[in-house]
Amino acid sequence: MKIAVLGSGMVGNTIATKLVQLGHQVMMGSRTAKSAAGQEWLCSVGGKAQIGTFADAAALGESVFDCTNGANSLTALRAVGANNLRGKVLINVGNPLDFSKGMPTLTVCNTDSLGEQLQREFPEALVVKALNTVNCEVMVKPSLVPGDHNLFICGNDQGAKAKVNRWLCDWFGWKSENIIDLGDISGARGMEMWMPIWLRLYGKIGHPHFNLRLSIGSK
């Protein structure tokens, strides 16, 4: 499949590399067409991919992984433009974190979320929030965390969520029954608001290879 991965940071890198390894036609998008980070990544995958601007990548992609820094995602996606997103599944992976003020906070939360902002800005894109609750290495290799553990997903379009569920399973190794659909895109509020606990746990555990598992009793 032709896939756009927006963002050349750690998350974009990890996801794009995995997709290249799987044989997909991947273009990594950055702010500039030939960013240093993009070129470095291209070398790391032996040149078996493409790099370009955010818009170049999204124009090529049949689906789009938005792995941009959450605090800048709206700006990055505006650079992509609505035309390049129309009718496509847009997987929003980032968390809108602000690290500039000591203890990290979210730039949007509670009454809104990054996922909702993107869906409002691009009403014809099929925005699915996914993967943001785990570290990027866990995203593409859930077996780094022992046993069954869960991933949340949300979005307004059932078909798009079904596709993302299948991709997460087929490409990254998640079990379909461990992916919990939280409903429409406003479920992104809770998914992004998981970050403060995640960050505390990260500090406490000392590495990011952990996740939560839902345990359900009887009524």
Added chain:
Amino acid sequence: MKIAVLGSGMVGNTIATKLVQLGHQVMMGSRTAKSAAGQEWLCSVGGKAQIGTFADAAALGESVFDCTNGANSLTALRAVGANNLRGKVLINVGNPLDFSKGMPTLTVCNTDSLGEQLQREFPEALVVKALNTVNCEVMVKPSLVPGDHNLFICGNDQGAKAKVNRWLCDWFGWKSENIIDLGDISGARGMEMWMPIWLRLYGKIGHPHFNLRLSIGSK
């Protein structure tokens, strides 16, 4: 032990009843000394407890379970007064939820939390945030959820957290190793921000007997 339980709603009821069953000397505090809900609860435990105002209860208690509705906790605790809380462990159980605007939101979050508000307002109380991430029946009977699952705890005073950890184990049946200390009271931000996911899961699962379990891989 002499224990104050503030709040005569479902949470206060459940916790106070459990503590009475365990043989503690419990006073349930409400806005008024002889609230209908308080009297009904007193009957339900065969009169083996006391009811009074928030201040009456806290004055009697050696420790205080604040089970008031989170959106009103600050007001309720102001009615208690700093004198009745000085040097006591104050377990803040509630979530500052606003249900008045459709989809529930938090009245405080991200850059602050109810737990922090209480600790700032009553600097000589030993505020510990605990139990707010699970349903009240699960609070006092963790076996309603199968297997191991986790509870978070936070607060500025190590001694107070150690006491609460012991009480949660000895009184309610939690395993000490399943209680995760998230650090100082600002950890309450994340604990309270778990609510949006919890509420979605509640709607999806159809009952509140669920919880999360942390699974940790290797570095």
